[in-house]
Amino acid sequence: MLSRLSTRLRTSLAAGLAALLLLGGGAWWLRDHMYDAQLQAAESEAKSQAREISNNFKYGQQLKDKAQLPYLVLGNDGQLVTMGGPLTTQHLVGPMPTLVPHLAPDDWQTVQRITIGPVGTAAANRYSGRTFVAMGAWSPLLEKDGYQPRAGTNPYTVYVLATPFAAEASLRTIDPVLRTGVPVAALLVALTAWVATRRALRPVDAIRAELAEIGEHRLDRRVPVPPSGDEITRMARTTNATLDRLERSAAQQQRFVADASHELRSPIAALRTNLEVSLAHPERTDWPAATQEALTSVERLQQLTEDLLFLARGTHPAAAGQLATVDLSAVLRELADQYRPALRTRLVLRVDTPEAVLVRGSRIRLHRLVRNLLDNAKRHAATEVVMSARQTAYGCVVEVRDDGPGVPPEDRERIFEPFTRLDEARSRDAGGSGLGLAIAADVATRHGGSLRVAHAPRGARFVLELPSA
Structure with missing residues (x-):
């Protein structure tokens, strides 16, 4: 389904989806980070107030509930002694908090979760059914008001509740912004990608339009090249x-x-x-x-x-399934034996080659190549045609030389084009079709080699280079 959409639309959708995922993940992280930061601040405040209440109990001072966090005071028997702050009439749900252990240090404190039960007033109902992080601190019992502690009993245990109200208020402030801002930002990214892709693909549209105008008879036209360098x-x-x-x-x-x-x-x-x-x-x-x-x-x-x-x-020999190991020395000697009886009496054909010069290719095509070179040399030679083959470190080299008028340097590339005939002496082509050298060059190229006209003191010197077997 997506493959049927345009490149511009797919790019815009991908950019918008990626932006939505990234911004959504970032918004989620920011939300959690703010909530945790507010809770940590509440916990720090609760620890401070727990120490303050503990000190007040320690020295028998009265507690001021104004602007204080909710707190609990447990006696040495684990029963609730008093509740302060906004909590004065409600009860706890679940097990009682832990009492201060025996022989606890002066700076003992603990963190527990305390669940507040239902309350009777609307102002305190916000604490009902909630779980709060409580900070516990201990306070030694004072011998006053006729109360004498028994040996081995625990002192008072003070818990101050770190309320999540500030953290929740911050979430209520930021959540509407995130719910609206993240989709809007992702949409803006998608629109930006749409516009940017449209501008980026504008040269492609120009190239496509120009290619559509180029027909069989208008191949001289060219597509515009943008200056961006991309x-x-x-x-x-x-x-x-x-x-x-x-x-x-x-x-x-x-x-x-x-x-x-x-x-x-x-x-x-x-x-x-x-x-x-x-x-x-x-x-x-x-x-x-x-x-x-x-x-x-x-x-x-x-x-x-x-x-x-x-x-x-003409196809590559490998594509035609004609690859074989060919001895070029044998090809040259075979052609020499075929041509000597039919040569003019004044023309001498010499073969200079070692026992074996091996290449990989089509014997029929390579035979045709050398035969075309020999036909060309035979037609233009004055007294002698020389064929040679040798093995080199880079491959095999075959040369066909004649002592005729030669090939001018400016025509050494042109003679390998079909139907090319040179002026002067070589224009008197006896029976040639003008395709022999073109076929020879084509066969050499399809065998991974090359055919060229090299410099010679006299006549023409054709050099065929092929890779070794």
Whole structure:
């Protein structure tokens, strides 16, 4: 149920509930603290008055009930001798308080709870049925008025009641304030959280509105970045970075589709022209030659289609379940054996590699990678193509070098883009689709490696780096 509420409302409710709990706990503590403080003050006053009454009894002085706390005086037989203060006619409920023990010190005192029974006057009814904290002090018996204490008897025992009336009055004063103030304060906190959350989420609403306006053909727009430097700012920057990548990806996709359409148009146009001419003049057509030209165009279409599908559905080798230990030395030697019979007589293919250079990946894809590099070098080499592989402390390195015109430094990154052909010597691409190096770079990246064009005194030098098995 709460998950259906807005973030702003959930935050406000949580803040209000937390404030209610904290303020309620604080109010409860304050209430108890004030009550205990008032009781302690009453107990201190009762102790003082108990000592005063005890001294009065000790010296036979008359007690003044005016402005005094309620008190009890017990005789040595445990019976009530007198009650003073507001208590004069009522009786006690429950057991009698404890008498002063034998041989008690002069400063003996005790604390007990005394329950007062019902009284006859309205003024004293406030003591009826209540429990009071009583402070006891002792007073030695005086030999006067013809009273002689017996040996071993107790002196008088004086109890003064520490009444809770002041503490209860303080609670009656503070309780209405707390009952009203705590909910109002919690409500104010919730409203403050609502306003603060609304202001904090205002940039998010702006980002959402801008994202809603960005469509397939408006990827050049960016969301506003608030100047606060907080999490929302970082989210906006990340969103803009994602939009940058989407824009580049969309542009690259559009360019790829346009280039693919252009590349497919040429063999299709050649095939159609060849067939139309042959059908228009069947008697003058060299049908074996026409068929061979059509087959060449079909083969070029097939190669382009395979390359496009390879780039479109390329996945990480681990995701495709194709991981295995591959010996790159064996791959290089196998390709050399396949290509040597078909090479021009002036072109020499050399392989410089140790017995084994092991990597982890897909043998089919790595074979395709090296074959594309070899096809590229073969087309542009003047007299020699050299392939080498070696194991290093950081991984495996494969190099394919040719002695052709080379790659200008400013084009060493661009040639790995699909359908890229360079000017001058490398523009005379005999049968290349413009996808070979793009596929090679894609395979290297998906194997956790890299493919680059390195500096060479002559020709082109392609360096493939892969992690070791």
